[in-house]
Amino acid sequence: MSTTLTASRGRLGESVARPDGVPKVRGQFAFSSDLFAEGMLWGHILRSPHPAAVIRGIDVAAALRIPGVKAVLTSEDVPGRKTYGLDYPDQPVFAWEVVRHQGEPIAAVAADHPETARRAAAAIVVDYEPTEPLTDPMRAIGAEPIHPLGNVLYRQKIRRGDPAATGAVVVEGYYETGMQDQAPLGPESGLAIPAEDGGIELYVATQWLHVDQDQIAACLDLPLDKVRVHLAGVGGAFGAREDLSMQVQISLLALRTQRPVKIVYDREESFLGHVHRHPAYMWYRHHADVEGRLVKVEARIVLDGGAYQSSSLAVTVNAACFAPGPYRVPNAVVEAVSARTNNPPCGAMRGFGATQANFAYEAQMDKLAVALGLDPIALRLKNALRRGDKLITGQVLRGATPVAEVITTCAGAPLPPGGPATVADLLLPGGTGRTAARGRVRRGVGFALGIKNLMFSGGYDDYSEARCRLEDGVATITCAAVEVGQGFVTLAQQTAREVLGVDEVILAPAGTVGIASAGSTSASRQTWMSGGAVQAACLAVRQRLFASVSARYGVAKEALEIIEGRVVSFDGEIDLPIAASTPGEVLEETVTYRHAPTFELDENGQGDNNVSFAFAAHRAVVDVDLDLGLVRVVEITTSQDVGRVLNPVQLVGQVEGGIAQGVGLALMEEIVVDNGRVRNPSFTDYVIPTALDMPPVHIAAFIEQPEPGSPMGAKGAGEPPLVSSASAIVAAVRAATGLDLNRAPVRPQDIALAGTASVERPPEQDIAEVLP
Amino acid sequence: MSEFVDYQLKVNGVFHDVADAWLGESLLYVLRERLGLPGSKNACIQGECGSCSVLLDGKLVCSCLVLAASALDCDIVTVEGLCPEDDGLSDIQAAFLAEGGVQCGFCTPGFIVSVHDLLSRNPEPTDLEVREAVSGNLCRCTGYGRILAAVRSVQQARRQ
Numbered sequence: 001m002s003t004t005l006t007a008s009r010g011r012l013g014e015s016v017a018r019p020d021g022v023p024k025v026r027g028q029f030a031f032s033s034d035l036f037a038e039g040m041l042w043g044h045i046l047r048s049p050h051p052a053a054v055i056r057g058i059d060v061a062a063a064l065r066i067p068g069v070k071a072v073l074t075s076e077d078v079p080g081r082k083t084y085g086l087d088y089p090d091q092p093v094f095a096w097e098v099v100r101h102q103g104e105p106i107a108a109v110a111a112d113h114p115e116t117a118r119r120a121a122a123a124i125v126v127d128y129e130p131t132e133p134l135t136d137p138m139r140a141i142g143a144e145p146i147h148p149l150g151n152v153l154y155r156q157k158i159r160r161g162d163p164a165a166t167g168a169v170v171v172e173g174y175y176e177t178g179m180q181d182q183a184p185l186g187p188e189s190g191l192a193i194p195a196e197d198g199g200i201e202l203y204v205a206t207q208w209l210h211v212d213q214d215q216i217a218a219c220l221d222l223p224l225d226k227v228r229v230h231l232a233g234v235g236g237a238f239g240a241r242e243d244l245s246m247q248v249q250i251s252l253l254a255l256r257t258q259r260p261v262k263i264v265y266d267r268e269e270s271f272l273g274h275v276h277r278h279p280a281y282m283w284y285r286h287h288a289d290v291e292g293r294l295v296k297v298e299a300r301i302v303l304d305g306g307a308y309q310s311s312s313l314a315v316t317v318n319a320a321c322f323a324p325g326p327y328r329v330p331n332a333v334v335e336a337v338s339a340r341t342n343n344p345p346c347g348a349m350r351g352f353g354a355t356q357a358n359f360a361y362e363a364q365m366d367k368l369a370v371a372l373g374l375d376p377i378a379l380r381l382k383n384a385l386r387r388g389d390k391l392i393t394g395q396v397l398r399g400a401t402p403v404a405e406v407i408t409t410c411a412g413a414p415l416p417p418g419g420p421a422t423v424a425d426l427l428l429p430g431g432t433g434r435t436a437a438r439g440r441v442r443r444g445v446g447f448a449l450g451i452k453n454l455m456f457s458g459g460y461d462d463y464s465e466a467r468c469r470l471e472d473g474v475a476t477i478t479c480a481a482v483e484v485g486q487g488f489v490t491l492a493q494q495t496a497r498e499v500l501g502v503d504e505v506i507l508a509p510a511g512t513v514g515i516a517s518a519g520s521t522s523a524s525r526q527t528w529m530s531g532g533a534v535q536a537a538c539l540a541v542r543q544r545l546f547a548s549v550s551a552r553y554g555v556a557k558e559a560l561e562i563i564e565g566r567v568v569s570f571d572g573e574i575d576l577p578i579a580a581s582t583p584g585e586v587l588e589e590t591v592t593y594r595h596a597p598t599f600e601l602d603e604n605g606q607g608d609n610n611v612s613f614a615f616a617a618h619r620a621v622v623d624v625d626l627d628l629g630l631v632r633v634v635e636i637t638t639s640q641d642v643g644r645v646l647n648p649v650q651l652v653g654q655v656e657g658g659i660a661q662g663v664g665l666a667l668m669e670e671i672v673v674d675n676g677r678v679r680n681p682s683f684t685d686y687v688i689p690t691a692l693d694m695p696p697v698h699i700a701a702f703i704e705q706p707e708p709g710s711p712m713g714a715k716g717a718g719e720p721p722l723v724s725s726a727s728a729i730v731a732a733v734r735a736a737t738g739l740d741l742n743r744a745p746v747r748p749q750d751i752a753l754a755g756t757a758s759v760e761r762p763p764e765q766d767i768a769e770v771l772p
Numbered sequence: 773m774s775e776f777v778d779y780q781l782k783v784n785g786v787f788h789d790v791a792d793a794w795l796g797e798s799l800l801y802v803l804r805e806r807l808g809l810p811g812s813k814n815a816c817i818q819g820e821c822g823s824c825s826v827l828l829d830g831k832l833v834c835s836c837l838v839l840a841a842s843a844l845d846c847d848i849v850t851v852e853g854l855c856p857e858d859d860g861l862s863d864i865q866a867a868f869l870a871e872g873g874v875q876c877g878f879c880t881p882g883f884i885v886s887v888h889d890l891l892s893r894n895p896e897p898t899d900l901e902v903r904e905a906v907s908g909n910l911c912r913c914t915g916y917g918r919i920l921a922a923v924r925s926v927q928q929a930r931r932q
Contacts, residue, residue, distance in 0.1 A: 015872070017869050017870060018869070018874060020877065021868075021869040021874050021877075022861065022869065024874050024877030024880050025861060025865035025866075025868050025869055025874060025877075025880055025881075025884060026811070026851070026852070026855045026861070026865065027809075027810070027811020027812070027850070027851035027852055027855070027880075027881040027884070028811065028852075029877055030810075031810075031813070031877075031878060033810075033813075033814055034804070034810035036805075036808075113794060114801075115794055115796060115797075182912075183912055184876070184878075184912055185813070185815040185821065185823060185876065185878040185879050185910065185911070185912050186813075186815065186876065186878045187814060187815065233877075234876060235813075235815070235876050235877070235878030236875075236876040236878060236912050236913055237876075238912070264814065266816075266817050266818075267815070267816040267817060267818055267820075424900075426900055427900075484876060485875035485876025485877065485878075485913045486875065487875070649871070649872035649918065650872065652872065652917070652918065653872050653875055653913070653914055653915075653917075653918055656914060656915030656916070656917040656918065657875065657912075657913045657914050657915045658915075659915055660912075660914075660915030660916070661912075682816070682818055682820065683815075683816045683818060683820035683821055683910065684818060684820055688910060688912065689915075690903075690906075690907040690908075690909075690910065690916075691902075691903040691906045691907050691909075691911075691916040691919070691920065692903045692904060692907045694915055694916045694917070696917075697915065697917055
């Protein structure tokens with residue numbers, strides 16, 4: 001009954017098994033919450049129960065008196081900058097004077113047992129004067145600032161063509177998407193160890209080691225080389241780990257106590273302690289000619305950034321740039337604003353900005369199809385972007401633009417047979433017993449198309465560094481790219497094997513020591529960026545190898561090739577195993593990879609601010625119980641524009657996993673915020689899809705059109721599966737019910753109580769007032 | 773704190789002394805922090821995600837919901853106890869790896885335990901029975917497709 005893994009060469013294009021897979025299935029992989037050090041203390045963070053308050057005083061005396069407590073720290077104990085932030089340091093390590101969101105850190109405790117640390121935190125007396133929280137992002141834009149930097153986090157306007165242009169057919173709509181949580185299963189956690197040089201060794205789960213290091217060092221008032229950040233095993237991320245969580249607080253505790261300190265959040269603290277997807281409030285007006293060609297798109301988008309800046313800039317720019325979606329639009333008037341409120345801070349989540357806008361523009365396209373009397377697929381095909389077309393930023397699409405291909409392959413796939421009349425009892429919405437009446441279950445089919453930019457944009461100097469060392473036929477790769485589960489470690493090995501022909505590839509631990517930044521594991525960028533860096537470093541070593549063999553054997557290095565793990569010359573004179581080709585030599589090269597430069601948008605939102613784009617189509621089939629408002633997703637079909645498939649099984653994993661988060665966004669996942677307070681910070685009440693909720697996913701096509709400029713021809717594939725999957729599901733629910741459903745997630749009451757007064761309809765006039 | 777006790781737990785067939793432990797510690801905490809068995813994971817500590825799944829006298833439980841000091845006379849099996857002794861992989865573990873059922877891996881040990889439990893009770897589950905059996909295990913990376921494929925492949929291999 002024992003099984004062996006299929007032997008393969010482990011090159012690009014193969015379904016190579018993950019190098020960290022064996023320890024992961026055995027339970028031996030060291031995640032950030034698994035770490036242990038001799039003499040280690042436990043840290044705990046005291047957080048504000050109030051979304052808005054004035055802090056009149058903090059008394060830690062009672063906490064310090066508890067036996068086993070070794071340190072209690074507040075803002076006064078932060079030696080350096082008292083704030084941090086991904087783009088701008090506006091977020092306090094510990095709140096002082098004022099609290100701006102529920103869950104904001106107030107103090108931190110280190111003690112000899114986690115329960116002692118929790119009790120000590122509870123013994124800290126904080127004299128709060130609660131104030132009225134500012135929770136409406138529309139109102140926040142013009143309201144009294146709740147932060148010295150003001151309430152507008154970022155504003156992006158785009159003006160293209162003739163703002164007065166009109167079309168014969170006009171459709172208008174108002175849409176909302178809720179506050180989704182990334183909900184990575186690994187809790188925020190880490191281990192900080194004080195170092196002999198006065199610095200800190202921090203083992204933590206993150207998405208970007210070097211930017212963590214920059215922020216931590218500034219707060220600790222230490223030089224960069226004394227803040228050594230090492231990647232601990234990461235239990236998923238999806239954007240939640242782009243911002244710091246407890247990196248600074250845990251380091252402060254370790255430096256103060258001069259003992260190792262471990263912090264592990266529980267799930268409630270995790271919900272309160274990381275950023276979420278910005279809720280979006282979106283007003284749209286589409287103009288088309290009678291043939292269905294888009295004439296103009298107007299969009300006003302308000303994003304709730306919560307209390308702090310985080311990555312609101314990138315989210316806002318994306319929402320604006322992709323406001324019309326992957327369609328040819330000659331005229332556009334778009335404005336997106338992210339507002340500061342006393343709601344939980346929002347930042348990066350898979351598909352940032354592009355996902356929110358997708359929900360609105362795809363609903364508009366369906367609405368437009370109805371108004372025109374056109375088939376919605378035909379309408380999309382008619383307006384689909386092609387290579388050489390311009391986005392509303394004026395950027396010309398010069399890369400692979402297979403929009404029509406993803407549409408036709410996805411829409412053309414066969415539909416599942418049968419329907420609610422014949423489906424098994426257990427497969428009805430809600431399962432058997434919960435469906436009111438089979439005759440009141442309706443099937444619907446929905447379609448949605450998406451666009452996502454890849455990698456960093458807007459003129460940011462986006463780079464990744466990698467080192468390759470070849471010794472005795474074994475390659476060692478060093479790169480600070482963070483493995484969050486996506487499979488970069490597999491790809492790095494595949495790439496090294498492909499270039500160098502070796503079988504054994506060792507991956508050095510990722511950290512900030514001895515290697516420069518690899519950039520963040522976000523924006524679908526690591527396959528291209530750090531894959532590109534690894535490939536370039538391996539190619540440089542390969543050139544060194546040829547030069548060395550050439551010198552030793554007197555053959556021209558241009559005559560050498562690597563075939564099946566051997567260095568061979570075309571004339572057959574040289575035929576050596578790689579391990580024996582340069583005995584005693586260590587060949588090492590470090591290379592920095594950059595993608596083509598991008599540029600900031602001008603005052604009209606015009607400019608080449610992105611380097612590459614990926615497109616995806618999703619078709620959803622749902623069964624809806626009209627009386628109970630329950631939805632069962634029967635099937636999702638998708639086509640994805642991927643450039644080149646580098647590891648089929650990992651690619652399928654990205655697609656299925658992204659779609660699962662789309663199922664959540666469409667139907668179940670929302671952080672419910674009530675007057676600034678999170679009402680559902682648990683997996684009991686914040687519901688993510690289980691194996692019973694996830695339908696089969698059919699991949700109609702991976703469109704492989706190698707992307708010019710991509711080191712291996714591949715595009716990033718992490719985000720597109722999420723960008724338009726939720727929209728397709730909600731479109732299917734609309735088709736099944738005939739309801740407008742302008743909000744994701746669709747809740748049971750939105751269906752079952754549609755048209756009754758109990759369903760809130762936030763006024764879209766608010767947007768018109770703040771973004772005239 | 774004064775609520776500290778000494779006791780023994782039988783984990784994976786071996787008795788372990790638990791010394792001077794706070795009475796309120798969960799089985800999950802004791803396994804992870806006192807016995808050096810971090811394979812059982814702590815994704816929610818609320819009994820919702822299944823990442824801490826263990827077998828307690830042969831029954832699948834969330835170890836985060838079990839008070840360690842209440843498990844004194846129990847036979848506890850963790851993911852570490854389901855690994856072959858030769859450092860190899862069980863057929864379930866190998867299938868998870870080969871089929872792509874592992875991404876970040878945080879849910880994986882819990883899935884290994886619950887799939888082991890399912891297939892020992894029911895060697896031929898239907899697709900729906902598999903989904904039902906693992907519906908107490910949350911995965912945020914895979915969308916479950918490759919995990920379900922792994923279970924199917926084990927079923928098929930065991931049939932032969």
